[in-house]
Amino acid sequence: MVYLQRHIRKLVTLVGLGILLSLSLTSQAADLKPVIPTAKGGQCVEKTDVMRKNHMEFILHQRNDTLRRGIRTSKHSLKECIECHNAPANDGKVARISEKDHFCSSCHTFAAVKIDCFECHADKPEAAQYRTSAKGGH
């Protein structure tokens, strides 16, 4: 009995220390929500609360329509998301997907949701891409 109690005290101490350590390594109240960059346009193609829950479905549906059925529209196209939501800042700087201030990664980093959209798609608006912005060209 005494033997068990000694072990329990050890265990409780370890667990308690673990929790304290884990919490102390977590940032405090400042990071209760992600900082979402403001968009360029006035109103999104869907309501904000619908978008917050279902944007991935819209984009995936759009992909299937475009790629498999050949119906190319702009309403739910990822390109249009990027045009509005990741417009260049005043200093002309455009956030990349690897940075926390990119519109997509602000939340996706916060909530640990991995996306593979930008393995293929551009994470910057068309006008901000080096290929088209390099005037004078080849």
Place this chain on the structure above:
Amino acid sequence: MTALSYFFVFLFYAATAVFVIGVARKIMQYARTPAPLKIPTTPAPVTQTGVVFRMAREVVLFSSLFKSNKWTWVFGWMFHFALLLAFVRHLRYAISSDNILWPLINNSLVLAAGQYGALAMLLGLTGLFGRRIFVDRVRYISAPSDYLMLILIFAIATTGAMMSFVTHTDIVQLKSFVLGLIWFNWQPLPNDGLLITHLALVALLMLIFPISKLLHAPGLFFSPTRNQVDNPREKRHISPWGQAIDDAEAKAKA
């Protein structure tokens, strides 16, 4: 903040208090319960290290259950392992991205295992429920709480899986709510039927945990047949009250 959000803030603080204090009290009770006899089930380890390994095998692989009933083991182990996967996936709602644990949490494999583990969890629960219905001798000894506990966890798993696979909720707002609870800076909860149900059932589970059969979790470690070293000849097994009697007798003789 809606009234509902405030209610859930209160509910989770209350449920956490009941869970932590309730389970701690139970652990104290188990620790104080005398184990007067040396009764390790043999073949048993003859050293303390051996006992640690035996216990680890019980906790991780459910080895006693495996030896006794393969069907129960398959479904039971499947359920419990899925529970672990789901737990790890849920950490992303409670831990910030600058935490030392983040690389483990923000890992595609871990996250996917947690998501599809839900299906294994439901399958395991279905098996355990079926066992109580279709196996005569198990049905005979099944009490209402045996069924209700399975149904409660099944409902939690279903609502959770629904949010993952069917109707999404605003998980960014949800994480804000959870972090708000941790840092006492309360944030609104997404007003979403499935999420509200899921969280309410989880709170119910936390509330009844300290008075339920789920206490087998800490209880396992207190099984005398599993946690004792097989050394009755090398070391006399005597409880404190037995020692007191011995001492008194020795004193009387002297």
